[in-house]
Amino acid sequence: MEKTYAPQDIEKHWYQQWEQAGYFAPNGQGEPYCIMIPPPNVTGTLHMGHAFQDTLMDILTRYHRMQGHNTLWQVGTDHAGIATQMVVERQLAQQGKSRHDLGREAFVEKVWEWKEQSGGTITRQLRSMGASVDWATERFTMDDGLSDAVKAVFIQLYEEGLIYRGKRLVNWDPVFHTALSDLEVNAEEENGFLWHLRYPFADGSGSLVVATTRPETMLGDTAVAVHPEDERYKHLIGKMIDLPLTDRKIPIIADEYVDPSFGSGCVKITPAHDFNDYRIGQRHQLPMINILTIDAKINENAPKAYQGLDRFVARKQVVADFEKLGLLVEVKPHKLPIPRGDRSGAVLEPFLTDQWYVKAAPLAEPAIKAVEDGRIKFIPENWNKTYYDWMYKIEDWCISRQIWWGHRIPAWYDANGKEYVGNSEADVRKKYNIPAETVLTQDEDVLDTWFSSALWPFSTLGFPEKTERLATFYPTSVLVTGFDIIFFWVARMIMMGMKFMDGQVPFREVYIHGLIRDSEGQKMSKSKGNVLDPLDLINGIDLETLVKKRTTGLMQPEMAPKIEKRTRQEYANGISAFGTDALRFTFAALASTGRDIRFDMGRIEGYRNFCNKLWNATRYVWMNTDGKDTGLSDAPVELSFADRWVISRLQALETEVQQHFTSYRFDLAANAVYDFTWNEYCDWYLEFSKAVLQGADASEAAQRGTRRTLVRALETLLRLLHPFIPFITEELWQKIAPLAGKTGNTIMLQPYPQAQAEKVDTQAEQDIEWVKQFILGVRRIRAEMDIAPSKLLPVLLQNGTANDQTRLNTHQGLISSLARLEKTTWLASTDNAPESAMTLVGDMRILIPLAGLIDKDAELKRLAKEIEKIAKELDKLTTKLNNPQFTERAPADIVAKERQRVAEMQSAVQELEAQMEKIRAI
Structure with a gap:
């Protein structure tokens, strides 16, 4: 196993393995579970909003796949009418041509050529985020099947009088016409x-x-x-x-x-x-x-x-x-x-023009009722109000666009301007009995991109054909999206889905996430120079390239010097390569139910450290178990209190994570598994295991029990973490799974951990919590008194209960090993103890005599020097805060931070002075 965690060495490898093996396809035997990806523009590139939203969808997808559900994350891209036409028109302009020089048919062919050659950027970037979408069923809003769906819907709505042509006021772009x-x-x-x-x-x-x-x-x-x-x-x-x-x-x-x-x-x-x-x-x-x-x-x-x-x-x-x-x-x-x-x-x-419209009110009525009666639930529920506000005031929807790239409106006109709607000109002639000599001209307009997007939950599954996939996965399970398109996309999908799928809702739940903002709560925009590229966070970027990216192509070039200065100040060394897993975990940990999500670089650095901690913990476990009996033989196994404790604590964690997934609290689920992994498994249990594996007194059965617990608990944690950080967990699972007796080719298809009530061990949890408090108390005294960690300490105990004495007898070896104790001595409650540092575990006093442990004069001198240093800084800050020119002119948050610093320094001085008093009394 490699000594260091290098995400770039594992991420691309594992994604290729997963995709080639077909692991993303629906294959579970359980209930169907389906998520529709909000289709990104085919011209698009991955931004922080995409990366955040796609991470949440992938977490849900991986979780439900591991739950055994027949899971589909349907992927596809939107043809992005204006954006795509603009890209190709710019290319033509570089050749001194316009679309009119080519004509409509040749221009549309040119757009298709561009799509095939250059339109896959964002799908490649989705792979870099670890998105486990079903690539085998990837759709495009202009592919044949979706085009058939668009025509079928348009024609039916027209025939029912729900689509009409009229002169109305619209937002008009005088450049794109x-x-x-x-x-x-x-x-x-x-x-x-x-x-x-x-x-x-x-x-x-x-x-x-x-x-x-x-x-x-x-x-x-x-x-x-x-x-x-x-x-x-x-x-x-x-x-x-x-x-x-x-x-x-x-x-x-x-x-x-x-x-x-x-x-x-x-x-x-x-x-x-x-x-x-x-x-x-x-x-x-x-x-x-x-x-x-x-x-x-x-x-x-x-x-x-x-x-x-x-x-x-x-x-x-x-x-x-x-x-x-x-x-x-x-x-x-x-x-x-x-x-x-x-x-x-x-x-x-x-601008007043003739346009095509959808008569929205009749479609809105059942869509409103579906939310009112709970068939569709918004999460958080307060977004219901936003939905209702829009839907009750709904106006007719302008669906025509005066461009060439898109679904051309299936309407034809005769010389008198009479309109005929059908699948094709031949269909129209047959349907309306129009003779061949009558000249028909097709409408020049195309449909609004949102029209085809509104059909996405059922058109991607095969509509208008009654396919098996449509029957299996519609209605879909949950829609994950931002609040800014509740009306433009969410509401329209509900209206269209209920209209064309026999009154069935398109999804049962709508999880509304917040928007990614910078660390100061500002919206990310190029003009502010605060945009972060998720791929830069994954792969790293040097300062000069970052500056160039941020200052190139600005609509206001005069902003470039300001943005360059800010970038150089904030990213003096560029941006480190954090890897996809660290970015994903950051997104998950920030995904609360609030609207705004502040992205702080310190968080992603912290989660990169977490991945590194997990790597090192796995390396320790692997080095202590590989080639050894991990309880897979018939030899007896004995579990220590620490083994029983970590197994019991895992059950509580599994229950908690499951509850958070059910309520879409990605942040609470991520933080729960983070805290357990870092604090309980790595910081405590691995240390407990050393006392057994490296201790001279442990039996073979006890060592087998600890090795078994090490690998089983770690393997369980890797499965709990997999939806959040898929790459590192797959890499580590491949090492640990055989040692834990697990079979299978990938962690992706392993069952998600479920709590087992019979493994809850209240006594072990209470005993080990007592042990932890004992050890922490001793360590706290060491830190306060600056006693070397290697120094063996004598400990006096007083006021202990019979239960305390039993626990000490049971766990003496573990405590002495981890707290580095020389000996422990019980004192009667009436005994006068020598001058000691003291801490409490319950009512039991832990006393460490200080005589001979520290150099009294040297320690007093050190503490006095530390107090003097803090006092000087405190004096500067106090003078600053007493100056009205600072407190009245500086931003309120800066003033508050400085006052907080003063309070912290004053508290530190008090603690140091109390410490000096203890030492003087020796």
Whole structure:
């Protein structure tokens, strides 16, 4: 067995072994258990959110596979319409071409070529995370089977009147010339202006002042709105306004949407270019005047002076013209959220276009009921409210996109614009009895990526065919996802699943995890320079490469020097290679039920140390058991109290971990098995075992019992840990399993440990807990008095019970060995003990006479020097905290930390002074 733990030497090897052997395929004989991977974009690369979420899903998958369930973790990727089209269009641009030069069919072929050659990055990275997905059944949202499912669903919904085509307001990307879903919109606050404009009354009797952040949209105004109860304007309702710069008149209307306290209390209404205005326009049946082209230039519906101008050029012109007319009241700086396309970065426009929609309300009703009656449970339960808030207010869903890559809408039009929906043109002609001479043209749009994703739980299993896999694994068991897509994905899967799978829910539970943030709680973003790449944490990265990664491709290049400085300060030596297991365990230990998860580099370093501890413990066990009788022969076996204790404690651990898995408390499960492995097995039981294996008085039967317990307990711990840290546990299990009498080719398919009540040993647990407290008490005195660990100590005992005396007699050898005792002497309760250091175990006093053990003068001198050192630092900190310039200007958390340091130093000085008093009394 190798002396040192080197994750890079084992991880790739074991993943290849598992995948080639087909261990990820469903093969258990128990109940079906199925998780659907949220399909990552085919253009994507692994980020911290993916790595965290995939770790949790893999933990569940491995756990249930070991439970004997027929387990499927269904994998696949999303075609990511806009993102993928953008990648290929950029490649064409480098050749001086556009997609229009190729034409639709040739361009789509080009995208497929890219997908086959370069689209597998994230699936390769999934393997590096140890994801035990069933690669043999990998799906892609554009593969033939899923495309058939998309068509079948679209056609049925259309025929039932649940899909229709209509003119509505959408998020419009003027670069990609397509509608976007809300999830594809990034809205962050930016500096802008609020222009106050005067609108004159048509009868010349006065004017109103309105405020706007987009002056150019006034060219499409069709009303001014005031609150119906606003006393300032009630008498003006119904009055007409001469809309400046145009030859149109618009009315003053009353609507409760208007906030009388904001601005002047008067709101310009542009129904074709603002979502709130659109709803007001519908309520009041206002005209919808679209003044923009698809690339956000002013169109023919505006006055000629502005036609053809870019929207931002038109904005300046409109403001200048208002100023010339004396109608510009004032301009104020104003911060506001600016919607930008997540791919193009362009400022988006609300835009009135013909689109395809799903009538969502009828689908939402049964989906709401499924959560209300408990057929679907959100974990934590408080996410129910978020789900209901969205679902009760649900609006029709825009499902069409004006791009070329995606599922093309299965609709055809004749010369009169009449629409026909079917699987193909031939199907449409047959279905609607359309003669061959009638020319049909297919709709140019494709479906929103979320449409095919909404079918994921059943389309990946074979729908629309009634396959065996669909019958076996639908409904799936649990969905693991983030709270940010409860509506965009989760709700839509519930609606579609119940609609097309005979009212069956698509999953029984939805586990909502938090978002990964940096150690300060900030969202990870490239512009902040705080993004961590999980592969860098796994494989390591040098400082120069890390700086280059963080400062290349920034949308705001001026941020590069700041980000470089921060990176160099935080990662002076780059990032060490921690390995996948350490990263996975960190994610598990942080996966509480809260929303935000702060990722601290100190945690992953700690869990890398844990893996190293496990490696070294296994090496100790292997070296002391390999080639020896580990209780597999017919020879008698005798279990010590320590053996019985660790076996009993394991039962409690197995029960606890099982409970935490049931409640999705990954953090509590990980921490429980961590604490037991490190503190009870490694720190205590391995030390106890040395007293038997290396002691001269232990019998062969006792040594066999300890060797058997060593390997069996370790083998059990490896199985408990396997879902969290699969690579190291597989490597170590291969060494230990034969010694524990286990057979099989992989730990993956071994049963997950189950507690056995008959192995609980209360007496052993109580006795060993007493022994531990005795040893810890002696060690504490050694540390306080700076007594060398090798020094044998005489111990006096006083006030002990009969039970204490029995335990000491039983465990004398173990205690003397681990506490390094010379002898133990019982004193009567009335005896005067020499000046001693003392500790308690229950009411029993453990006394260590100090005379002759320490150099009194040298120890007093050492302690005085230590007190002086702390006092100097304490004086500096106290002066700092007494300075108002520091306490008032420094961040509150920094001030709190400094005050905490003062309290800790004061406590340390008190302890050292008490120690000096003890020594002076000798």
